Amino acid sequence: GNSVTQMEGPVTLSEEAFLTINCTYTATGYPSLFWYVQYPGEGLQLLLKATKADDKGSNKGFEATYRKETTSFHLEKGSVQVSDSAVYFCALRSGGSYIPTFGRGTSLIVHP
Amino acid sequence: DAGVTQSPTHLIKTRGQQVTLRCSPKSGHDTVSWYQQALGQGPQFIFQYYEEEERQRGNFPDRFSGHQFPNYSSELNVNALLLGDSALYLCASSGGGQGSEAFFGQGTRLTVV
Numbered sequence: 001g002n003s004v005t006q007m008e009g010p011v012t013l014s015e016e017a018f019l020t021i022n023c024t025y026t027a028t029g030y031p032s033l034f035w036y037v038q039y040p041g042e043g044l045q046l047l048l049k050a051t052k053a054d055d056k057g058s059n060k061g062f063e064a065t066y067r068k069e070t071t072s073f074h075l076e077k078g079s080v081q082v083s084d085s086a087v088y089f090c091a092l093r094s095g096g097s098y099i100p101t102f103g104r105g106t107s108l109i110v111h112p
Numbered sequence: 113d114a115g116v117t118q119s120p121t122h123l124i125k126t127r128g129q130q131v132t133l134r135c136s137p138k139s140g141h142d143t144v145s146w147y148q149q150a151l152g153q154g155p156q157f158i159f160q161y162y163e164e165e166e167r168q169r170g171n172f173p174d175r176f177s178g179h180q181f182p183n184y185s186s187e188l189n190v191n192a193l194l195l196g197d198s199a200l201y202l203c204a205s206s207g208g209g210q211g212s213e214a215f216f217g218q219g220t221r222l223t224v225v
Contacts, residue, residue: 043219
């Protein structure tokens with residue numbers, strides 16, 4: 001079946017530091033890959049997505065590249081801000097399903 | 113555009129009781145999905161409704177049931193509540209196509225005591 005594995009959190013960084021949150025997946029077929037963000041007290045928001053190998057999704061300074069050879073979709077940002085503090089979820093949706101499978105989430109805490 | 117709205121935002125129920133949660137999808141969306149998010153976990157898919165029918169279901173017992181109305185709004189019902197049902201319940205709506213983006217509501221925090 002499909003599964004998503006994310007690095008354990010929390011990830012604690014100082015403002016302007018470089019961020020990497022690792023995500024690897026197992027899936028049948030050729031999945032679409034997503035990163036969602038959940039701010040405190042809110043629902044999930046789609047941050048970025050990639051639908052085929054070597055695609056790079058990007059939004060708000062965040063990037064992730066679909067790596068089929070390593071089955072990975074790591075999230076990166078060059079310079080984090082305090083306002084980026086949230087929980088980040090990696091997810092996939094494989095060709096035969098309408099429903100995304102989510103990882104457990106990684107909490108990011110950014111200090112001034 | 114109001115986006116996806118869920119009600120209530122919080123509620124507390126006693127073991128064995130029944131609860132109904134409500135969701136209004138984003139304008140123009142016809143598909144509604146429900147998720148359970150336990151503390152510190154990712155969302156777990158419960159079921160999805162499209163054209164007033166349950167289109168897909170996750171690994172949840174029959175105590176979890178739902179409904180979609182002609183205006184595309186939806187309800188999630190949980191019977192015989194257990195302590196383990198305490199979670200954030202998220203509703204997501206989409207345009208129905210497999211590639212369409214899902215928009216999430218803020219969720220309903222259910223506490224079972």
